[in-house]
Amino acid sequence: GAGVSQSPSNKVTEKGKDVELRCDPISGHTALYWYRQSLGQGLEFLIYFQGNSAPDKSGLPSDRFSAERTGGSVSTLTIQRTQQEDSAVYLCASSPYYSNQPQHFGDGTRLSIL
Amino acid sequence: KNQVEQSPQSLIILEGKNCTLQCNYTVSPFSNLRWYKQDTGRGPVSLTIMTFSENTKSNGRYTATLDADTKQSSLHITASQLSDSASYICVVSANNAGNMLTFGGGTRLMVKP
Numbered sequence: 001g002a003g004v005s006q007s008p009s010n011k012v013t014e015k016g017k018d019v020e021l022r023c024d025p026i027s028g029h030t031a032l033y034w035y036r037q038s039l040g041q042g043l044e045f046l047i048y049f050q051g052n053s054a055p056d057k058s059g060l061p062s063d064r065f066s067a068e069r070t071g072g073s074v075s076t077l078t079i080q081r082t083q084q085e086d087s088a089v090y091l092c093a094s095s096p097y098y099s100n101q102p103q104h105f106g107d108g109t110r111l112s113i114l
Numbered sequence: 115k116n117q118v119e120q121s122p123q124s125l126i127i128l129e130g131k132n133c134t135l136q137c138n139y140t141v142s143p144f145s146n147l148r149w150y151k152q153d154t155g156r157g158p159v160s161l162t163i164m165t166f167s168e169n170t171k172s173n174g175r176y177t178a179t180l181d182a183d184t185k186q187s188s189l190h191i192t193a194s195q196l197s198d199s200a201s202y203i204c205v206v207s208a209n210n211a212g213n214m215l216t217f218g219g220g221t222r223l224m225v226k227p
Contacts, residue, residue, distance in 0.1 A: 042217035042218055043205075045202070091158075093157070
């Protein structure tokens with residue numbers, strides 16, 4: 001498809017397990033963003049990749065969170081030793097080189113920690 | 115601290131009626147303001163974007179206004195349809211970079227037949 005694709009759409013896991021969330025941005029988009037949306041809350045910035053520049057990781061809430069972007073395309077958000085407070089919808093967005101703001105969002109991964 | 119406050123938190127209207135959603139912000143320095151529509155279980159979709167010099171912008175039945183002096187924006191929906199039922203999110207940028215966006219908590223709109 002032509003949009004931002006995220007997988008899985010839903011993930012249920014036990015507390016303490018590691019999870020990996022995947023984002024396929026729109027082809028050719030140089031910027032990629034991860035956000036977290038907790039129930040009833042606004043979107044919370046996590047991390048921002050722009051081309052070959054060092055990513056802005058200032059929004060990652062703890063060292064259990066990390067993200068990679070391989071080959072300037074697909075990104076993986078990893079949460080280690082998950083906690084119940086990590087339960088949220090994780091949204092990925094991308095934008096082309098001429099825009100520094102997220103233009104196209106994926107539908108998110110709904111993460112539930114039991 | 116940069117903040118974006120939206121009101122009301124939720125709103126129920128009848129199909130065909132108009133409504134106005136409010137957004138107040140304290141983000142500085144201001145770069146631009148976007149309104150997004152987020153359907154349940156979906157990602158946000160951009161409706162409008164306005165810079166400092168723009169005070170109104172329309173997208174079909176959606177019209178956004180911006181008063182940069184009072185730091186207020188509104189989103190007016192005309193002749194509402196059932197498909198307008200969604201959350202509407204106001205997002206303000208401090209420096210035109212994705213890592214400097216401040217998101218409002220959204221207004222959840224329900225349009226009833």
